[in-house]
Amino acid sequence: MELKEKLQILSDSAKYDASCSSSGSTRKNNGGFGNTHYAGICHSFSSDGRCISLLKILLTNACIYDCKYCPNRRSNNIKRAIFTPEEIAYITINFYKRNYIEGLFLSSGIIKNPDYTMSLLIETITLLRNKYHFNGYIHAKAIPGASESMLKKLGSLTDRLSANIELPTNESLKLLAPNKKENEVFKIMNYIKTNRNKSFVPAGQSTQMIIGASKETDLEIMQKSESMYNNQKLKRVYYSAYVPVNKDSLLPSITIPPLKRENRLYQADWLLRYYNFKVEDLLDKENPNFNILIDPKASWALNHLNEFPKEVSSCSYNDLLKIPGIGVISAKRIIKSRKHFKLTFQDLKKMGVVLKRAKYFITCGNKFYIDYSYLNKHFIETNLSIEDKIVNINKEEVKQLSLFNYE
Amino acid sequence: MNNIYIYNDSFISLLNLIKCLFKNKIRPYNIKNTFYNKNMFDNIIKLNIESDEEIIKEFINIFNTYNFKLIYNVFNSNEENKEIIIYYYLLNYFKYKDKLGMMRNLKCVSETLRISEKIGRECHKFKGFTRFKELKNKVLYAEINPDNNILYLLSIHFKKRLSNEYWCIKDINRNIISIYNKEDFEIISGNNIEIFKNNLSSDEQNISDMWKDFYKIVGIKERKNERCRMNFMPKKYWKVLTEMEEENEKDSIWKRVTRENRRGN
Numbered sequence: 001m002e003l004k005e006k007l008q009i010l011s012d013s014a015k016y017d018a019s020c021s022s023s024g025s026t027r028k029n030n031g032g033f034g035n036t037h038y039a040g041i042c043h044s045f046s047s048d049g050r051c052i053s054l055l056k057i058l059l060t061n062a063c064i065y066d067c068k069y070c071p072n073r074r075s076n077n078i079k080r081a082i083f084t085p086e087e088i089a090y091i092t093i094n095f096y097k098r099n100y101i102e103g104l105f106l107s108s109g110i111i112k113n114p115d116y117t118m119s120l121l122i123e124t125i126t127l128l129r130n131k132y133h134f135n136g137y138i139h140a141k142a143i144p145g146a147s148e149s150m151l152k153k154l155g156s157l158t159d160r161l162s163a164n165i166e167l168p169t170n171e172s173l174k175l176l177a178p179n180k181k182e183n184e185v186f187k188i189m190n191y192i193k194t195n196r197n198k199s200f201v202p203a204g205q206s207t208q209m210i211i212g213a214s215k216e217t218d219l220e221i222m223q224k225s226e227s228m229y230n231n232q233k234l235k236r237v238y239y240s241a242y243v244p245v246n247k248d249s250l251l252p253s254i255t256i257p258p259l260k261r262e263n264r265l266y267q268a269d270w271l272l273r274y275y276n277f278k279v280e281d282l283l284d285k286e287n288p289n290f291n292i293l294i295d296p297k298a299s300w301a302l303n304h305l306n307e308f309p310k311e312v313s314s315c316s317y318n319d320l321l322k323i324p325g326i327g328v329i330s331a332k333r334i335i336k337s338r339k340h341f342k343l344t345f346q347d348l349k350k351m352g353v354v355l356k357r358a359k360y361f362i363t364c365g366n367k368f369y370i371d372y373s374y375l376n377k378h379f380i381e382t383n384l385s386i387e388d389k390i391v392n393i394n395k396e397e398v399k400q401l402s403l404f405n406y407e
Numbered sequence: 408m409n410n411i412y413i414y415n416d417s418f419i420s421l422l423n424l425i426k427c428l429f430k431n432k433i434r435p436y437n438i439k440n441t442f443y444n445k446n447m448f449d450n451i452i453k454l455n456i457e458s459d460e461e462i463i464k465e466f467i468n469i470f471n472t473y474n475f476k477l478i479y480n481v482f483n484s485n486e487e488n489k490e491i492i493i494y495y496y497l498l499n500y501f502k503y504k505d506k507l508g509m510m511r512n513l514k515c516v517s518e519t520l521r522i523s524e525k526i527g528r529e530c531h532k533f534k535g536f537t538r539f540k541e542l543k544n545k546v547l548y549a550e551i552n553p554d555n556n557i558l559y560l561l562s563i564h565f566k567k568r569l570s571n572e573y574w575c576i577k578d579i580n581r582n583i584i585s586i587y588n589k590e591d592f593e594i595i596s597g598n599n600i601e602i603f604k605n606n607l608s609s610d611e612q613n614i615s616d617m618w619k620d621f622y623k624i625v626g627i628k629e630r631k632n633e634r635c636r637m638n639f640m641p642k643k644y645w646k647v648l649t650e651m652e653e654e655n656e657k658d659s660i661w662k663r664v665t666r667e668n669r670r671g672n
Contacts, residue, residue: 007617012624035568042639043535044650047626049635053535056625094614097547097572098539100649243629257629337509350517 001081007091009081013061013072014107016245017164017208018238022053022102022137024203025159032133034096034103036159040137041102054105054139055095059083059120063109067166067177069213071245072109082111085124089132096136103137103159104128114145118154125157137203142192144184151191152200160203160235163188168224172214175250189232196233204235211265212242212258213251217288222268222279229272239265264290271297274328275321293385298324301361302377308361309368309375313343324384325358345369356387408450409436414490415458416440418482422462425494427454438490470500474507480523483556492518530557534564536640538649539574540615541608547574548604550647558585562592575602579647615649622650 023040042051058072060082066074088106095101106124110117121140128134139160142151155161163185167173170182185207192205207228209221225237241257268290271277275297282296283289291299301308301324310319312334320331330352334343337351345364349355359369360380368375412435414424421438428435445451467475478493486492495515500507511517530553539547547569551561558578562585565574575586582597645651 004613004617004620008620008624011621015625015627029567029570031571033569033571037534037564039531041531041535044622044648045636045640046622047628047633047636048630049632049639050626050630051639052622052625055621091617094610095618097569098541098614098618098649099535099537099549100618102535241630243627259630333511337511340506340509341512344512347512350511350521 003087003091006081006083006087007057009079010058010061010083011056013109014056014058014105016071016240016243017056017105017107018050018240019105019139019162019206019208019236020051020053020056021160021206021236022139024235025137026202027135027137027159029135032135033093034134034136036103036135036137043099043101053102054137055092055101055103056105057083057088057107059088059106059108059117059124060111061109062111064112065110065177065179067180068248068250069166069176069210069242069246073246076246083124085120085127088124089128089134092128092136093132093134096134101136103139105139107141108143110143114143115147115150117143118146118150122150122153122157125154129157139203142188144180144188146188148191151188152195155192155195155201156199158201160205161192161201162206164208165224165228166208166210167214168209168216168221169214172216176214186232189228189234193233204233206234206236206238208238208240210242211239211262212254218261218265218268218290219279219283219285219288221265222272222283225269226272226279237269239269260292261290264292264296268296276318294381294388295324297322298357298384302381305375305377305380309363309372310361311363311366312348313338313365323358323361325354325356325361327352357384360384409448411436411443411445411449411451412438413441413443413451413453414438416442417458418479419460419462420456420458421482421490421493422466423456423458424454425497426462426465427456428494429498435491435494437488438494440490470497471505474500477519477523480526480560481519483559484522484526485555486518486522489522492522526555526557526560529553529555530560530564532644533557533561536644536648537561537565537576538647540604540649541611542603543606543608545573545608547572548602549574549576550579550604551576552580552644552647553578554580554643556581556583558583558594561585562587562594566592577602619650619653 021040022036023038025036026038027036029035040053042053044052046052060080061072062080062082063072063074071078092104096103106121108117108121125138125140128138138158139162140154140158142154142161142163144163165182165185166177166180173180173182189205189207192201196204209224211221228234228237239262241259241262242254243257244251244254268282271282272279282300290296301322310323312320317331317335320326320334321328333351337343343364345355348364355369360375362369412424412428414420424438478496481489481493492515496519499510499513499515503510507516508520511520533551533553537549537551539549542548556578558576561576565576566587571589573587573589575584577584577597583594584597584600585592585594645655
């Protein structure tokens with residue numbers, strides 16, 4: 001099989017993994033080849049709008065497991081291929097040299113057993129690091145069930161090492177991925193957490209959950225993420241809208257991936273990590289799912305209207321972050337500047353505050369931006385959703401999201 | 408009459424002019440380069456000032472490195488009134504000193520920060536969007552088409568990254584080339600050098616084909632989102648991107664067809 005065809009097969013098999021970040025590492029170019037950029041660099045954007053920063057491939061798409069949602073499951077009749085370490089090194093080095101990519105994302109189907117698969121990954125990456133002196137970014141997938149010595153070796157070679165939890169609860173994992181065990185994934189995460197330092201997985205670990213393949217509510221998904229951020233110290237949790245690649249009686253019969261739901265989960269995820277929100281603020285047992293029509297932060301603000309309006313020239317940093325239309329950067333700018341001069345709405349605009357969202361929730365110098373007699377929940381909600389142009393959203397898609405037809 | 412002061416296009420001559428203006432306490436109406444088209448109320452003034460490279464050290468001493476980098480970024484932008492923004496930014500530094508960065512209610516400060524951020528953002532985009540081709544003599548060659556002059560900042564990045572390769576990057580909008588010889592880079596005018604850019608190395612075609620394949624495959628067709636892609640990767644940059652060659656061709660055919668249709672009608 002030609003190298004070109006192999007690349008086609010093995011990148012096609014790897015594309016459903018959402019992770020693509022290349023940030024968090026400060027590997028230097030010590031007389032070798034390449035370096036990493038702390039903020040990460042996106043090199044291109046694919047036709048679905050996702051960034052391409054890493055050469056995302058599988059070592060092999062042959063797999064002994066039979067996970068229901070996976071295009072590479074054992075029972076699928078597809079073309080299988082395997083790269084040799086030299087081939088991967090050749091493609092990576094040549095792509096990197098031409099500045100197509102920021103580094104390598106290497107995952108693999110499981111062949112023979114987890115340890116054997118891990119040894120192949122290690123062999124490949126050792127070749128890149130030691131023979132070709134490649135100092136670019138490498139993100140490798142740890143195979144659940146592999147031994148600690150293997151994890152140690154792989155972790156010392158890579159910038160990011162991660163294991164995918166795939167489904168938010170053990171029950172759905174048992175149902176859809178019978179060979180995968182949650183505690184094995186957590187074993188890897190905990191091992192990485194305790195051993196992480198400058199030379200072992202410097203950029204930290206991430207994981208991925210598939211959204212919409214099982215019956216969990218947003219509340220369960222977010223609680224899972226929150227616990228992983230707190231206990232396993234993850235850098236990122238990726239949410240991947242379920243794309244129906246396989247037909248199976250256990251899988252939902254949808255045709256369009258639940259993209260809007262994925263978007264809302266990402267927004268909420270940011271609120272957890274940068275805006276000091278907690279899951280219990282955003283969702284509860286009565287409302288276990290996010291409102292598709294309005295973003296989580298605005299919908300939180302609408303439910304807590306009694307706390308608003310907030311006075312931007314005096315309220316605390318934490319309170320600023322709770323205002324829709326004010327982000328981390330603009331909040332920091334406000335805090336820095338307001339000691340030195342009296343803020344006006346014009347200044348806020350210049351600092352990057354999105355006034356068309358924030359105007360309902362703030363006063364500046366005890367002045368309202370709009371007539372405050374309009375400020376009721378219904379008025380704000382309608383205006384926010386008109387501004388989001390969500391009124392025009394494909395109605396079918398909304399329907400697809402709220403109803404789950406199991407075959 | 409509006410007093411317009413003219414400098415001779417280089418950063419150093421601008422700094423020299425500003426220094427001279429500060430010294431003599433002159434408030435210019437505007438500062439422009441030699442390409443400026445005079446209008447009827449303008450009073451053009453050219454001062455005869457020696458260009459002195461020592462001025463860079465002097466400015467860094469007075470205004471510190473952070474501010475110096477800021478105004479250098481502003482100078483490299485394509486903003487219309489960048490010179491006068493730099494003048495007022497530096498002038499205000501004497502009043503506010505290190506608090507200047509927080510005085511965002513001053514127009515010169517908010518503009519300086521905005522423009523500098525804009526340059527940084529475009530430079531960061533091109534850290535990703537620069538596409539090298541390997542020529543027969545193993546030199547990596549890339550063409551870029553940024554709105555602002557980011558070649559210097561970009562070269563610093565690639566000097567660290569590809570330190571053991573020979574490379575050159577050409578800014579086709581400004582016709583300047585940065586050339587790196589495994590030790591340091593130099594930026595020269597494109598008129599002084601000829602590059603045989605069609606003389607490619609033997610596996611260049613093969614590699615770029617693989618990249619185009621990879622690019623096509625990685626997009627998930629169920630999630631197709633043209634608008635999202637366009638937001639992150641505006642169409643103006645497409646013509647320097649290897650993986651967009653096919654789309655560019657489609658585009659140009661489409662344009663030609665519509666043009667011919669219009670003519671037919």
